[in-house]
Amino acid sequence: MKLECDFLVIGSGIAGLSFALHAAAHGSVIIITKKSGNECNTRYAQGGIACVLDPRDSFRNHITDTLSTGHGICNAEAVELLVRNAPDRLRELLEWGVHFTQARKSTAAFSLDLGKEGGHSAHRIVHAADTTGEEIESAVLAQARSHPNISIYEHHHAVELITNHHLRRRRKKNKCYGAYVLDTQHRYIGAIRAKITCVATGGAGKVYQHSTNPDVARGDGIAMAYRAGAQIANMEFIQFHPTMLCHEQSNSFLISEAIRGFGAVIKDACGRAFMDEYDPMKSLAPRDIVARAIDREIKRSGQNCVYLDIRHADATQTRKRFPAIYKRCKRLGIDITRDLIPVVPAAHYLCGGIKVDSCCKSSIENLYACGEAACTGVHGANRLASNSLLEAVVFSHRAAHDAGARIHGVDQLPIDAVHAWDDSGTIDIEEWILLSHNIYEIQATMWDYVGIVRSDVRLQRARRRISMLEGEIESYYKRTRITPELLDLRNVVTTAKLIVNSALRRHESRGLHYTTDYPEQDERRWKRDTIISKKLRY
Numbered sequence: 001m002k003l004e005c006d007f008l009v010i011g012s013g014i015a016g017l018s019f020a021l022h023a024a025a026h027g028s029v030i031i032i033t034k035k036s037g038n039e040c041n042t043r044y045a046q047g048g049i050a051c052v053l054d055p056r057d058s059f060r061n062h063i064t065d066t067l068s069t070g071h072g073i074c075n076a077e078a079v080e081l082l083v084r085n086a087p088d089r090l091r092e093l094l095e096w097g098v099h100f101t102q103a104r105k106s107t108a109a110f111s112l113d114l115g116k117e118g119g120h121s122a123h124r125i126v127h128a129a130d131t132t133g134e135e136i137e138s139a140v141l142a143q144a145r146s147h148p149n150i151s152i153y154e155h156h157h158a159v160e161l162i163t164n165h166h167l168r169r170r171r172k173k174n175k176c177y178g179a180y181v182l183d184t185q186h187r188y189i190g191a192i193r194a195k196i197t198c199v200a201t202g203g204a205g206k207v208y209q210h211s212t213n214p215d216v217a218r219g220d221g222i223a224m225a226y227r228a229g230a231q232i233a234n235m236e237f238i239q240f241h242p243t244m245l246c247h248e249q250s251n252s253f254l255i256s257e258a259i260r261g262f263g264a265v266i267k268d269a270c271g272r273a274f275m276d277e278y279d280p281m282k283s284l285a286p287r288d289i290v291a292r293a294i295d296r297e298i299k300r301s302g303q304n305c306v307y308l309d310i311r312h313a314d315a316t317q318t319r320k321r322f323p324a325i326y327k328r329c330k331r332l333g334i335d336i337t338r339d340l341i342p343v344v345p346a347a348h349y350l351c352g353g354i355k356v357d358s359c360c361k362s363s364i365e366n367l368y369a370c371g372e373a374a375c376t377g378v379h380g381a382n383r384l385a386s387n388s389l390l391e392a393v394v395f396s397h398r399a400a401h402d403a404g405a406r407i408h409g410v411d412q413l414p415i416d417a418v419h420a421w422d423d424s425g426t427i428d429i430e431e432w433i434l435l436s437h438n439i440y441e442i443q444a445t446m447w448d449y450v451g452i453v454r455s456d457v458r459l460q461r462a463r464r465r466i467s468m469l470e471g472e473i474e475s476y477y478k479r480t481r482i483t484p485e486l487l488d489l490r491n492v493v494t495t496a497k498l499i500v501n502s503a504l505r506r507h508e509s510r511g512l513h514y515t516t517d518y519p520e521q522d523e524r525r526w527k528r529d530t531i532i533s534k535k536l537r538y
Ligand code: FAD
Pocket: 010, 011, 012, 013, 014, 015, 016, 032, 033, 034, 035, 037, 038, 039, 040, 041, 042, 043, 044, 045, 046, 047, 048, 049, 050, 132, 133, 156, 157, 158, 159, 200, 201, 202, 203, 212, 213, 214, 216, 217, 220, 221, 254, 348, 349, 370, 371, 372, 373, 385, 386, 387, 388, 389, 390, 392
């Protein structure tokens, strides 16, 4: 492993890769990623990437939809940047070799097929059938792999950010100087020194028992940044996707919202299209509304799921538009053109994260954050569908240009200025076996008490349990040799703590945070971000 670079990027999803490709024009880049290069949330994205292309649509409409879905606390400047920069970033993805689905009838203005998703007032979702993420990830990863200034280290797991705390001689201002990294195949921890570090570690769906996310999504970057003293914002806003496939042989498989944009209707077991009673946009209402409605209907009926019905659509068109969903369901004995699709809500997206400015600078000098790990303010209290791939490309581009312009003024830390990682200690297998079960306990606690509908009693209960587990994990961590499993566990408990504490602070209901103790939106006291940093005591 190389131990020095200009830009260290942690994470190889769309945010990390796109930051790296732009930063590489200004210096040497190392990307580290904890599994194989393409294992990330990006790869599983289905619906697509929002972009105004149809002349009948407008930037203003996309901005209004984003702000209204965000329930009053989006950063309006960030939303403008997001929407207005979308066409340029889309063009760049095409240049990087991403193939999107073409429209059947193209016009001079645009030739791409545009889907529709919840909360959008127009067709504006550019997609590659129903495997948009896979198409984007493989094309952009190939670009990064072939770039002469970029080195990619797979199976390298960031342990901690290097900050003042790790220097032999402390400095006054808290800055980031790179990261300690575990080479998981050779079980070796090294310090990678970097002038600029960019956290692009994605979300934290796997803090919950039921999630659409892959196992890598455990909030690592947010937990590391929090431990390093960075400000963390809006962690209470966890988006539950309304329609994960509910089947005993399938965990985490999403049924894209695009299928509702294509005409699917959410129904209960008796065939009632109950969303008509909850919102004028019916099955295509924003996700917070749909997920809460489904949660209510499931609790009321005692059934374990609701259904998506697309049987009325032309079967050939459905198979063509959703080939991956069709195949996956067919393997499980569900023909989506003839059968109802059983679905349940599941943890999907984290609207909060490391608080950053419009160039993705965090509150720690020389530390940037992009993508789902960051909180740019774009999503506010709820994310509009297909705005996150867009956020990742728009803001990582801004971040790389900002960092590139500063790089020559940033000093590299000399090798002997930083403490080597002390990896002494033993693994007590018996204690580890007991401790490793804690991850399921945390996930179940978060699912049961910090879910779609919350209350103070439930949140307090979660806080007590998470705090006890955190104590056990931290004590084990301090006296043992580090493994990737232990790092995951430690980051999950920290991220869970941040979610619970943020949720306990917000004494109102807004967007994705709904609590029966404060069911109203409180414009006077709570029209603002929830910000936590380590200096605070809980
Ligand atoms: P990721 O793509 O998750 O990448 C994070 C990277 O960080 C991974 O490579 C991971 O291995 C690495 N990493 C994590 N921790 C460490 C560590 N400690 N050390 C080293 N590496 C680490 N959004 C849309 O806009 N449109 C959609 O259609 C859409 N569909 C979705 C469908 C599904 C099933 C899911 C789960 C999400 C979907 N989203 C969608 C959300 C979107 O995919 C993500 O928000 C976005 O891809 C996040 O990109 P990212 O680069 O920030 O993170």
